[in-house]
Each structure stands twice: as structure tokens, then as C-alpha cells.
Amino acid sequence: MKYKNILFGVIALLFFGAIGCDTNIVDQNNLSSESGAVLSNEFSMDQMATAAETNSIIDGEYLLLFKGNKIPKGFSDDIEDKGGNIIYQHDSGFAYVSGLTSSQAEEMRARKDISELTANASFSLNLPNDAELSSEEAVASSTQNPAGSFFYARQWHYPAIDADQAWAAGYLGSEDVTFAILDGGIDYTNLDLSGLVDLSRSISFVPTDDALVDIYFPGRNYITDLQYHGTHVAATVASNGIIGAGTTSKTTLTGIKVCDVFGDCNFGAIFSGLLFASETGVDVANMSLGGGFLKAGNGNFVGFINSLMNTVRRAGVTVVVSAGNSAADLDKDGNIYNAFCDSPNVICVSATGPIASQSVNGPFTDVDAPAVYSNFGRSSIDVAAPGGNTGAPVWATCTQTSLVVPVCQTGNFIVGLSGTSMASPHVSGLAALIISQGTNNPGQVKSAILQSADDLGQNGTDKFYGKGRINVAKALGL
Structure with missing residues (x-):
């Protein structure tokens, strides 16, 4: 079964061009599959590396x-x-x-x-190298058990980190703990996210996307996800567990839109979003985004970033960031400042995932293998988490307001993505569970995550795993 991209690209290009916004339109939806669909026209690894290191004033x-x-x-x-x-x-x-x-x-x-x-x-969002869309539609049925969600059988990533053991012991999170998802928006009416998103503490810093929301989904909040990335990240952090499970079930989410439908993000929106989160009582900020720039000649900007990150930490916000998808050795990045793994007071996350599977529902081979695309380096990576690999992606619900994967508008679909963007929200979800147990100092939260990780690769700090692959149950003392 093949799905075609919605024919709005030319209209959008003319619209954005008229208001002077540079755009990068990527055909991400040549959708075809046997058991699901494959988005085969996304960035290659070389293109992502170039995009991550190229900024436009x-x-x-x-x-x-x-x-x-x-x-x-x-x-x-x-x-x-x-x-x-x-x-x-x-x-x-x-x-x-x-x-x-x-x-x-x-x-x-x-x-x-x-x-x-x-x-x-x-800079361009580090979009996944490929994606799969399930050809099945989830049957809507409420569940208080994340492992009972419709598509849970293919969500290898939660047993891999012993999240299922934590759920069975009653660790589902607390609505008193709040996440900020700094990304391309959230589909807040989605079955898996409905009731979890606090719109009063959500905001968009992307006026070009706001205009498209008014055109295609009038009356919707401007954090509406017109792509798919932000909703996937949000549902990995927290989900009602109807279509797919999330790391937590009861945590409060806020959407802070800092990237547009084309995957373009900017530093002004990100910094504003972080500071907005810090003043609205957010406990954890997930940033599945990043770029790189030359340190030479940009020393003041590095200081600018570091100062803001210190301000956010003083406000009590734990910041979790993705390591990037360029398969780059961050120990040898020389004159490149990697935003935001090189920033102070963050948890930088690399990706793991299976190298093979017998079917979409497994069994899965070597779920802790370093992902082929993941950046690495002892000087930068704090911890690893499931991000998808050659054997299987990370699965989460698809936004029903997507202009990029329009078939998602027609039902309760799940999308499989691979990237460090998918690894980071697993760690954010664990941070929320730790905070719900009374540990809320960002430094202490980070220490709890790293000290409880399963030590993989070389003993101590490994270039791929950092201090190890996260273990939810162990971090909660189970």
C-alpha cells in the first residue's frame, strides 16, 4: 500500500518565500512497505552531518x-x-x-x-535517517497498563531498559512532575497524549508554523505538530498507553515549539523556550535537537549558551539532549562546538538498538548494540538509551495533524523512527520518575541516572555508552 505526500509543498514555499523565511523542503514520504511504510527520502547521514554543522543567519x-x-x-x-x-x-x-x-x-x-x-x-533538525509507518491502525481502548497498549509488542525499547518492571511495581510517574518538549510541537488531542499536555504552559516561538496552523487546522493551539517528530518524542516521554506505551503514563507535558514543519530550528527560539520553561515550573526539558558551529570566532556565543544553561539549571530544570546522528567521534571534533552536548549541566544521550529482528514484533537481536548513526565520545556522552538501529526503530504514536505524513490524519497510526532524538526522551522519562520520588536537584537527578546505568562496553566511561545504558528499574531501587 502506498501513500503520497500532501501536495502543499509549492503553496508552502510560496507562502514562506513571501514572508522572507528560508526553507528546506525535504520529501520524506515516499511511503511503501510490506508490513508498514518506509519514509525512504530523508536525509542521508552525510547530509545530516552537513546540516548539523551549517547555520544560517x-x-x-x-x-x-x-x-x-x-x-x-x-x-x-x-x-x-x-x-x-x-x-x-x-x-x-x-x-x-x-x-x-x-x-x-x-x-x-x-x-x-x-x-x-x-x-x-x-539549523536543521537532526531528522531520523529512515522511518516506518505501521499499516495497521490501533484499536482505541483505554488501559492503565502501558504493556497493554495496542502496539506494545513491537516496542522492544521498554523491556530493554527494564521500564516494564517499573510499571509493574506501580512507577508510572506523577502529574506533579512537568516536562517541556522543545521540538516541533505536540498533537495534544492524540489518544496517547490527550489530557497529558498543559496548554496554559505551552507556547510557540515559530510564527511561520503558526500561520500554517491557522490555515490547515484553524482554532488549534499553535503548538500543534505539523510534522511528526515532536509528537513521537512527547509520546516516548509520556503516553496514555492506548496506541503505544511511553516511559511514563501520568507525567504532565508542555509543548514548546522551536522548530518548524520543515525541521528548521533556531537558537533564539530554543533559548527563549528554555527560559520560558524555567519560569513556568518545568522539571525536565527534553531537547531532541542540536547543531554544531565553529568555536573559533564564536567564543562569545559559546559563553552566551553556557550562561543561559547555568540560568536554567539554577531554576531546577534537568536538561536532556540528544547526541546527534552523524556517527561522529565527539572526542575528535576539534574546533566544533556541539550544541548542546558541549553545554554545561546537560545529560547527553547516545543511541542503542537491535541489529536484527525476525519480525516487526521480534524477537530482537542485541538490543544494546550502539546505533550505527549515533555520535559518540567519552568527553561528551553521559549515558545511552534506545534510539533504534538496523534491526528495529523506536515506535510511538503519529501526529494526526501531520502535513508531512498525511495518512496519519486518518487514524491512530504508529510511526517507527531511529535517531538519538528517540533515545533522549527515554532518559527524560526516567528523570521524571526519579523526580517523582523526591529527588529534584538537576545534579542529583543526573547522578542517579548515571550511577544506575548498566555498564556496557569498556568498564567505566565508554565512548559509545558513556556511563552505560539506562536502567529504569535499577534507578528506582527495584
């Missing part, structure tokens, strides 16, 4: 840090007088502005109260 947008961690009086009036607009500002002294000319930015750079000013830049 966004005209007129700038990021500022003020000395003394304080926005001065009259700043908003100054920006308005210049014809600009404040997209977001935070009382830590951060501001994200648009509508300035380069000469106006240089004038501001000369101000004595500004410690850093840099142009905003975009």
Missing part, C-alpha cells in the same frame, strides 16, 4: 545578554523606536529581538550595559 534577529542579569529600563522603548520588536525577554537579562538593521545592532553592541550581542541563526 536570520536577518534582523539578535540575541542579547545584559550585564547584571537585568533588562534595563527603557529597553523596550529603544527597540520600538528602532522599528524592532521584542520576541521574548527574561529577567535573567536575556532578550530575543527582531526587526533591527545591522547598523542598529552595532549601535546596541556598543552599549556599556550589554555583555553579549549575537545574530540569531537557524
Whole structure:
């Protein structure tokens, strides 16, 4: 059975071009399969490596840090007088502005109260190398048992980390623990996510996507996922367990849209999203995204990132990030700053997965094998988690508002993706379970995850596994 991509690409290109937004349209939906469909036209590994290390300056947008961690009086009036607009500002002294000319930015750079000013830049989301769409539609039936979800038989990734043992012991998470999913949005009405997403603490920093939501899904919240990536990540963190299981079942989610339907993200949106999360009581922020840039000549920007990450940590937010899908040795990255594994106070996650399976439901061979695409390196990788491999992807529900996989609009489908983006939310889910037991300091949460991991590869810190592959049951003392 073959599905074709929705024919909106030309319209979207004209629309985005009219408002001056650079776009990268990738045909991701040449869908055909025997037992499911394969999205065969995604980025190759070389293309992903190039995309992750190539940033595009966004005209007129700038990021500022003020000395003394304080926005001065009259700043908003100054920006308005210049014809600009404040997209977001935070009382830590951060501001994200648009509508300035380069000469106006240089004038501001000369101000004595500004410690850093840099142009905003975009990068491409590290999309999975391939994906599978199940040709079966889930039968909707409520369950309080994650292992009883319709597609659980193919979700090898939860037994691999002993999450099923934790569920059986009653560790399903707490609604008092809140996640921020910094990604391309969430399908918050999906069967697996309905009731779990707090829209009052959700926000979109992607106005181009907002316009498409108004066109295709009028009345929907702007965090609506028009792609598939964000919903897959969110449902891996927490799920109602109807279509597929999630690492937790009762955790509260917030959607912070920082990437558009084409997989373009930008630093201004990400930084604003992190700070927004920190001031709205979020406990864990999952960032299944990242890019790289040269350190040489960008020392101030590195300092900019590190300062913001420290602010987020002081607010009590545990930040979990994906290592990237370029099969790169991060110990030998030389002059490249890997955002965000090189940032302070984060948990950087590599990917594991089976090398073979006899069927879509297994049995699966060597589920802890390092994923062929995963970045690695002792200096960067903290811990490993299931991300999918040559033998099977990670499965989670598909957004029913996807313009990229339009068949998902027609029913309760599940999509299989492979990437470190899929590994990171397993760790985020474990962080939430640990926090629900009373450990909420980010440093202590990280230590609990690393110390309870199954030590694989070389003893101690391994270049692929870091401190090991996470073990949910062990981390909870089971």
C-alpha cells in the first residue's frame, strides 16, 4: 500500500518565500512497505552531518545578554523606536529581538550595559535517517497498563531498559512532575497524549508554523505538530498507553515549539523556550535537537549558551539532549562546538538498538548494540538509551495533524523512527520518575541516572555508552 505526500509543498514555499523565511523542503514520504511504510527520502547521514554543522543567519534577529542579569529600563522603548520588536525577554537579562538593521545592532553592541550581542541563526533538525509507518491502525481502548497498549509488542525499547518492571511495581510517574518538549510541537488531542499536555504552559516561538496552523487546522493551539517528530518524542516521554506505551503514563507535558514543519530550528527560539520553561515550573526539558558551529570566532556565543544553561539549571530544570546522528567521534571534533552536548549541566544521550529482528514484533537481536548513526565520545556522552538501529526503530504514536505524513490524519497510526532524538526522551522519562520520588536537584537527578546505568562496553566511561545504558528499574531501587 502506498501513500503520497500532501501536495502543499509549492503553496508552502510560496507562502514562506513571501514572508522572507528560508526553507528546506525535504520529501520524506515516499511511503511503501510490506508490513508498514518506509519514509525512504530523508536525509542521508552525510547530509545530516552537513546540516548539523551549517547555520544560517536570520536577518534582523539578535540575541542579547545584559550585564547584571537585568533588562534595563527603557529597553523596550529603544527597540520600538528602532522599528524592532521584542520576541521574548527574561529577567535573567536575556532578550530575543527582531526587526533591527545591522547598523542598529552595532549601535546596541556598543552599549556599556550589554555583555553579549549575537545574530540569531537557524539549523536543521537532526531528522531520523529512515522511518516506518505501521499499516495497521490501533484499536482505541483505554488501559492503565502501558504493556497493554495496542502496539506494545513491537516496542522492544521498554523491556530493554527494564521500564516494564517499573510499571509493574506501580512507577508510572506523577502529574506533579512537568516536562517541556522543545521540538516541533505536540498533537495534544492524540489518544496517547490527550489530557497529558498543559496548554496554559505551552507556547510557540515559530510564527511561520503558526500561520500554517491557522490555515490547515484553524482554532488549534499553535503548538500543534505539523510534522511528526515532536509528537513521537512527547509520546516516548509520556503516553496514555492506548496506541503505544511511553516511559511514563501520568507525567504532565508542555509543548514548546522551536522548530518548524520543515525541521528548521533556531537558537533564539530554543533559548527563549528554555527560559520560558524555567519560569513556568518545568522539571525536565527534553531537547531532541542540536547543531554544531565553529568555536573559533564564536567564543562569545559559546559563553552566551553556557550562561543561559547555568540560568536554567539554577531554576531546577534537568536538561536532556540528544547526541546527534552523524556517527561522529565527539572526542575528535576539534574546533566544533556541539550544541548542546558541549553545554554545561546537560545529560547527553547516545543511541542503542537491535541489529536484527525476525519480525516487526521480534524477537530482537542485541538490543544494546550502539546505533550505527549515533555520535559518540567519552568527553561528551553521559549515558545511552534506545534510539533504534538496523534491526528495529523506536515506535510511538503519529501526529494526526501531520502535513508531512498525511495518512496519519486518518487514524491512530504508529510511526517507527531511529535517531538519538528517540533515545533522549527515554532518559527524560526516567528523570521524571526519579523526580517523582523526591529527588529534584538537576545534579542529583543526573547522578542517579548515571550511577544506575548498566555498564556496557569498556568498564567505566565508554565512548559509545558513556556511563552505560539506562536502567529504569535499577534507578528506582527495584
